[in-house]
Amino acid sequence: MNEKQHDRQEFISSKLKLMEDRCRKSRLSLTSQRRAILENLSSRTDHPTADHIYASIQDRMTGVSRTTVYRVLETFVQLRIAQKISSPEAKARFDADTSRHHHASCLSCEKVIDIDATLLPDVHLKKNDIDGFEVFDSSFVVVGLCKECLSTDGVARTFKYN
Amino acid sequence: MNEKQHDRQEFISSKLKLMEDRCRKSRLSLTSQRRAILENLSSRTDHPTADHIYASIQDRMTGVSRTTVYRVLETFVQLRIAQKISSPEAKARFDADTSRHHHASCLSCEKVIDIDATLLPDVHLKKNDIDGFEVFDSSFVVVGLCKECLSTDGVARTFKYN
DNA sequence: GTTAATGCAAAGCATTTGCACACGT
DNA sequence: ACGTGTGCAAATGCTTTGCATTAAC
Secondary structure: OOHHHHHHHHHHHHHHHHHHHHHOOOOOOHEEEEEHHHHHOOOOOOOHHHHHHHHHHHHHHOOOOHHHHHHHHHHHHHOOOOOOOOOOOOOOOOEEOOOOEEEEEEEEOOOEEEEOOHOOOOOOOOHHHHHHOEEEOOOOOOOOEEEEOOOOOOHHHHHOOO | OOHHHHHHHHOOOHHHHHHHHHHOOOOOOOHHHHHHHHHHHHHHHOOHHHHHHHHHHHHHHOOHHHHHHHHHHHHHHHOOEEEEEEEEOOOEEOOOOOOOOOOEEEEEOOEEEEHHHHHHHOOOOHHHHHOOOOEEEEEEEEEOOOOHHHHHHHHHHHHOOO
16 A cells, blocks of 8 residues: 555544544434445545435445435534535535645536645635624635646637637 | 715626627627626626526516526626636526625525635636646635624524534 | 434426527627 | 527426434434
8 A cells, every 4th residue: 555545544534533523422323324425525535526425335335325425415514524615516516625725626527626725825814804704714716627628629619718 | 876886887887888899709699688687797796696686687677587597697607797606505606796806605694795805815826836727717715604694693503613 | 212314205496408489680 | 581599398407305214322
């Protein structure tokens, strides 16, 4: 196992531990479905939709329904184990990485890629900066075209300035 | 008419002019529906969904269908007269203000409010910062709770840390 | 045993598409 | 006239809900 894979394993198991703590604290059951969904989400870096997770879990474990995936993800967001990320498409995407970082969405293939937090300035908003708004999280969202889509002429042209 | 209202009128008519130019350049028809939708969108600062606009237009002008609202808004985005804004909900929101500024989304009432561009540092991403990604636009997305929802105890509690 | 979670099927929104008719140029 | 845009109705996609069953504590 190389270093990256090892780090990922570490991340997954720390996430599972975190979930167990938070669930116990809130008196929520530790179900096999919750474990399977969190394990799947934290093993990926592609910011899946609920349906992506559903599809990917079906391969390994039958008996997790689509409904449960939606409900469990919502629970994770409430427990702050995962986050819903902002993107211009009309679809919810999830990320097990709740640390501060940013995202770039491709307008053509809808891929969402991570942007390292250190590439952008650290921003601190105070409550009165935005009319009494209480900030839970803030991040940069970049929209544009990814390398792969840019190299596909036809697709890119559709999105160029008219 | 006070100064703010006057500025808004100015904004609306400059938007309409811009649309006429862009449509002529791209050989698109100047229909009454396009004018009505753009007029509605640019008169508001609440970042409406397609359906908000549909509902609001129905009051003043019958005979604009929901389908047309969706289609016309998509055209405006392509012509860069309006933008789709990023938010954590699974719904598309539109903004006639295509100048650089940022947004704060309330997790409780789903309101989206503007954040002045000058409150946050100006960020310049170069193509190679994000693995060949071509940036069309980038902005900060802040999520949290707005002043009004914070003052409603029950609602706010749901979103507090467990 | 009690409370909470899941699965199913159905409903509910948000959005898109195909096709015939109407409108802008 | 010609091509594009619109309206309708139906389809599709994403997400939520009600209720009976099952699993966790």
